[in-house]
Amino acid sequence: MRNLSELVVLILVIGFALPAKAQDATPRFEAYAGYDYMRDNATNDITHMPPSQSVNGNGGSGQLEFNAARWLGVVGDLGGYAVARSGFATTHQISYLFGPRVNFRRGRVTPFAQVLLGAMWASDAIVLGSKTAFAMSAGGGIDVTVSRHFAVRPVQAEYFLTKFPDGADNRQNNFRYSAGIVFRFGGQ
Numbered sequence: 547m548r549n550l551s552e553l554v555v556l557i558l559v560i561g562f563a564l565p566a567k568a569q570d571a572t573p574r575f576e577a578y579a580g581y582d583y584m585r586d587n588a589t590n591d592i593t594h595m596p597p598s599q600s601v602n603g604n605g606g607s608g609q610l611e612f613n614a615a616r617w618l619g620v621v622g623d624l625g626g627y628a629v630a631r632s633g634f635a636t637t638h639q640i641s642y643l644f645g646p647r648v649n650f651r652r653g654r655v656t657p658f659a660q661v662l663l664g665a666m667w668a669s670d671a672i673v674l675g676s677k678t679a680f681a682m683s684a685g686g687g688i689d690v691t692v693s694r695h696f697a698v699r700p701v702q703a704e705y706f707l708t709k710f711p712d713g714a715d716n717r718q719n720n721f722r723y724s725a726g727i728v729f730r731f732g733g734q
Contacts (some may be wrong), residue, residue, distance in 0.1 A: 557628075573731060573733060574612070575612055576728050576730050576731075578607075578729075579606070581726060582603075582605050582607045582726075584605070587600050596715070597638040601630070605626045605627035607626070607641075608623075609611060609624075621644065622644050624642050625640070626639070627641075637668055637669070639666055641666045641667075641681050642661065642664045643662035643663060643664035644654060644664055645660060645662035648660070653691075654691045655688060656689040656691070657687070658687055661684045663682050664680075664682075666680075666681040680707075682706075683722060684705050687703065694730065696728070698726075698727055702720070702725065704723075704724075706720040706722040
């Protein structure tokens with residue numbers, strides 16, 4: 547009976563060790579898709595709300611990361627958001643950002659930190675038309691590996707700066723939360 551128990555333990559250790567080793571390989575490319583929640587500090591020119599108020603935006607984003615090294619990636623991020631206002635009015639926003647990401651690969655869990663720079667386009671077809679302004683995000687998240695080609699991102703939280711003209715300091719300090727799935731391709 548003891549030999550059977552030892553054999554079962556040995557098989558389980560080998561069974562879990564081999565997939566873990568495969569998951570340690572750094573993918574060449576990672577593609578992310580997920581849901582985004584944005585807490586926008588209002589700018590009167592874009593949301594037609596008083597500057598002291600904030601509005602909620604919902605949408606999604608996609609990212610493509612090229613891993614130049616095990617710890618360093620280059621990220622392109624494209625996001626779209628709908629900001630509901632009073633009544634039936636909605637402001638649509640699209641952000642496009644690029645920049646470096648530092649990955650802390652530790653087995654199945656990969657925390658990361660990033661700073662992305664780019665722009666945000668906002669449109670309210672009825673009153674505003676459309677405007678584009680500088681945008682920047684800084685923050686991080688966690689990817690949890692499910693298999694060699696698939697991971698889940700339960701959290702990505704970022705400070706999200708936009709510089710739309712608002713008649714005051716032309717600076718909106720926003721917050722963005724994201725969650726979704728990551729597809730991994732290639733290996734290093």
